[in-house]
Amino acid sequence: MWPSRADAFWLFLPAVVFAGLNVLYQVLGERTTGSLGPAAGLVLQVLCDFSLVLLFRFPALVTGFVTAAAFAMLASDLFAPGLLVPVQPIALTTVPTITPVLLAQAVRVLDRRTVLWLAGILAVVAMRPWTPSWATTPFGLLSTALPVAITLYVEARKQLLQSLRDRAERAEREQHLLAEQARAAERRRLAGEMHDVVTHRLSLMVLHAGALGVTSADPAVRTAAEDIRREGALALDELRDLVGVLRNGAETGPRTLSPAEPGDPARLVEESRSVGVATELVVDGDPAQVSPTVARTAYRLVQEALTNVRKHAPGASATVGLRYHPGGLDVSVASTAAARPPDPALAGSGSGAGLAGLRQRVELVGGRFAAGPEPGGGFRVGAILPAYVPTAEGAHSDPGARGR
Incomplete structure (x- = not known):
C-alpha cells in the first residue's frame, strides 16, 4: 500500500529533518574511527532515515532493517568502539535517531502485538538494562516506549470516538x-x-x-x-x-391523462361551467411534452383554483391558461372580482391550507408557484412547472422522458 500524498509528505519531511540532524551530529561531534571509515555511522543513520519513506509499502522490511541497524550499533558500541558509533557520541542512545518516528508510524501499518514486540526489543537495545545509566535509560525510554504509548492512546481514542459516532448514527436511524x-x-x-x-x-x-x-x-x-x-x-x-x-405510502399504480379521465383540465372547466361559473380554457402547445407527474400537478392546481373561485367569488368568471412548451408547462387560473358576497357556510368549509398545499405540491416537482390579487379585485393562481420530474412513476409512464 503506497501512502497518500499527505502521508507521503509527513513521512518524507521527518526523514529529511532527521537526516539533516545526523549530518549536524557528524559535523559537530566525533566521527567514527573504525575500518569502515569516518562516515560509516552517518551513512547508516541516513539510510535508516530515508527507509521511513518506504514504511507503508514494505513495513516488515523497513522495521527489520532499522532493528538490525540498532543491533549493529549496539554491537559496535560494545565490541568495536568507533566502528559504527563514535567513541564519544553526541546522541545518548544506540538506536537510529529516526526510531521514535518509525515506531509512531508503525502503529498504522502493523498489528498491535508486532508493534509492542518491536518497541520492546528496541527499548532494550536503547536502554541497555545490563548497564543502567542516567545517560542512556531515560533517553532510551523516550525514544522507544513513549512514542508507541502516545500513538496507541491516540488510535484508541479515535476508535472510541468512531464507535460512539456509529452508535449515535445507528440510534438516529432507529428513531427514524x-x-x-x-x-x-x-x-x-x-x-x-x-x-x-x-x-x-x-x-x-x-x-x-x-x-x-x-x-x-x-x-x-x-x-x-x-x-x-x-x-x-x-x-x-x-x-x-x-x-x-x-x-x-405510494400511489397504487401509474395513471395516464386522457380527455375521458378526471386528470383532464378540460373536464374541470366543464364542471365549473355546469355550476354557473363562466370559465374559459386556453390551451397552447402539445400536452404530450410533459410527464404524467407534472400533468397531474397542473390538474390539481386548476382544480383547487376553480374550487376557490366557486367558494369565494360567486358570480365571477375565470380563465384557465395552459401553455405547453419544451421546457415545461405554464399554468394560470385568473378570476374576476366577485359579483356578490360569498356564502358563509361554503366559504368556511375549507381547511384554509389550499394555497399552501398547492405551493408545496408545485415545489415538490421543482416548479415555481405564485398566487395573489389582481388589479380590479380579481385573483390569480399560477405556476411554472418543469417538463419532467425524474421519478419512478414518470419513467414508467413516460418511456421517452429520460431522453428529454
Whole structure:
C-alpha cells in the first residue's frame, strides 16, 4: 500500500529533518574511527532515515532493517568502539535517531502485538538494562516506549470516538425507522376511518341520487340527480386512490391523462361551467411534452383554483391558461372580482391550507408557484412547472422522458 500524498509528505519531511540532524551530529561531534571509515555511522543513520519513506509499502522490511541497524550499533558500541558509533557520541542512545518516528508510524501499518514486540526489543537495545545509566535509560525510554504509548492512546481514542459516532448514527436511524413505522400505522388507521365512514356516506349519496333520477318525473331533477351520481362516483374513485396512498405510502399504480379521465383540465372547466361559473380554457402547445407527474400537478392546481373561485367569488368568471412548451408547462387560473358576497357556510368549509398545499405540491416537482390579487379585485393562481420530474412513476409512464 503506497501512502497518500499527505502521508507521503509527513513521512518524507521527518526523514529529511532527521537526516539533516545526523549530518549536524557528524559535523559537530566525533566521527567514527573504525575500518569502515569516518562516515560509516552517518551513512547508516541516513539510510535508516530515508527507509521511513518506504514504511507503508514494505513495513516488515523497513522495521527489520532499522532493528538490525540498532543491533549493529549496539554491537559496535560494545565490541568495536568507533566502528559504527563514535567513541564519544553526541546522541545518548544506540538506536537510529529516526526510531521514535518509525515506531509512531508503525502503529498504522502493523498489528498491535508486532508493534509492542518491536518497541520492546528496541527499548532494550536503547536502554541497555545490563548497564543502567542516567545517560542512556531515560533517553532510551523516550525514544522507544513513549512514542508507541502516545500513538496507541491516540488510535484508541479515535476508535472510541468512531464507535460512539456509529452508535449515535445507528440510534438516529432507529428513531427514524420507529417514526416511519408510527406514520405508516397512522396512515393505515386514517385509511380505515376514511374507508369506513366517508366511503359509506358517498355510496349512500350515489345510490340516493340514482334512485331520484329513476323515480323523478321532472327532467331537470333527473339531470341534477345524474350529475350528483356521476360526481359521487368520481369522488369514490379518487377516495379509493387516496386510501391506497395512505395504506401503501405510494400511489397504487401509474395513471395516464386522457380527455375521458378526471386528470383532464378540460373536464374541470366543464364542471365549473355546469355550476354557473363562466370559465374559459386556453390551451397552447402539445400536452404530450410533459410527464404524467407534472400533468397531474397542473390538474390539481386548476382544480383547487376553480374550487376557490366557486367558494369565494360567486358570480365571477375565470380563465384557465395552459401553455405547453419544451421546457415545461405554464399554468394560470385568473378570476374576476366577485359579483356578490360569498356564502358563509361554503366559504368556511375549507381547511384554509389550499394555497399552501398547492405551493408545496408545485415545489415538490421543482416548479415555481405564485398566487395573489389582481388589479380590479380579481385573483390569480399560477405556476411554472418543469417538463419532467425524474421519478419512478414518470419513467414508467413516460418511456421517452429520460431522453428529454
